Amino acid sequence: MSSPRLAVVLGEPGGIGAELCAYLAQDPERARLCTIFGSTEVIQAAARAIGVALDIVEADAGIERAGQLRVIDFPVVSQRFGVADPRNADAVMAALHSGIDGCLAGAFDGIVTGPIQKSSLHAAGYNYTGTTEVLASRCDTDVVMMLARDDLRVALVTTHLPLRNVPDAVTPALLERTLRITHAALETQFALADPQIVVLGLNPHAGEDGVLGHEEHEVIAPVLALLRAEGMRLVGPLPADTAFLPSIRATSDAVVAMYHDQGLPVLKSEGLDRAVNITLGLPFPRVAVDHGTALDIAGQGVASPDSFLRAIDVCASLVQQRIPTG
Incomplete structure (x- = not known):
């Protein structure tokens, strides 16, 4: 079958999600599978902070070399690592819902979600209990x-x-x-x-x-x-x-x-x-990292990308081995 098409949701802009995406760009084999839903500005800032190359390309472009990353931009109000600003909540939720929409429409085969700061969304007025619950509601299952x-x-x-x-x-x-x-x-x-x-x-x-x-x-x-x-x-x-x-x-x-x-x-x-x-x-695979936003170390270049890269690998594997039903 053709390569899996994965929607990757950045998550909390003030956390480590952006630098995990910057690390992903250094691995072209994995990056070719992914389209990031999140702030271009935040990912670029993360790449500068951790000292890695980054060339953001259009969402429909091919990945030809290390350092390139496809991003669908969801601009934030404020960009500061280590701070979960409630003013960014609309961008966080819009990116998540857009990634889900892409999977439901068949444009993507699976979704990988980065960590989200619940307290920031609550402060912005969102009744958010978790990404799992959002997915269940959107997919009515x-x-x-x-x-x-x-x-x-x-x-x-x-x-x-x-x-x-x-x-x-x-x-x-x-x-x-x-x-x-x-x-x-x-x-x-x-x-x-x-x-x-x-x-x-x-x-x-x-x-x-x-x-x-x-x-x-x-x-x-x-x-x-x-x-x-x-x-x-x-x-x-x-x-x-x-x-x-x-x-x-x-x-x-x-x-x-x-x-x-x-x-x-x-x-x-x-x-x-x-x-x-x-x-x-769900009607499509969803895999998430098994850690939080790690605000205390965001932007410092010490966060491990292992769980994030593992989530991409597992989601791609689930897409490839999925047995159609119905």
């Missing part, structure tokens, strides 16, 4: 958040909730939806035939037969039985403290965790620079 690295994929039933709210949020309907979306994505996006999924319990020791909680028996196990009857290969509910043992991981394709900090510390502790955030359930 249910989605699942998955964090992944080379040898481990962790999908989440609940995401950014206070821990005291998690038990009530883990309903049979939500768990079933999460497992169906995850299973379908493993088949169609990751091209895995008959995937096996490990499902964690909610409580310590997966409830220990009801002594430490009833959610495993009352919520999780019935859903697993229903889906196993349809042919899904599901293991669990397993205690989270043993589910990541090498012997279990070696035979499984993904882990479904009940809440954010149940599954992600294991993945992140084994190499944050190789981890990416994937949104499952």
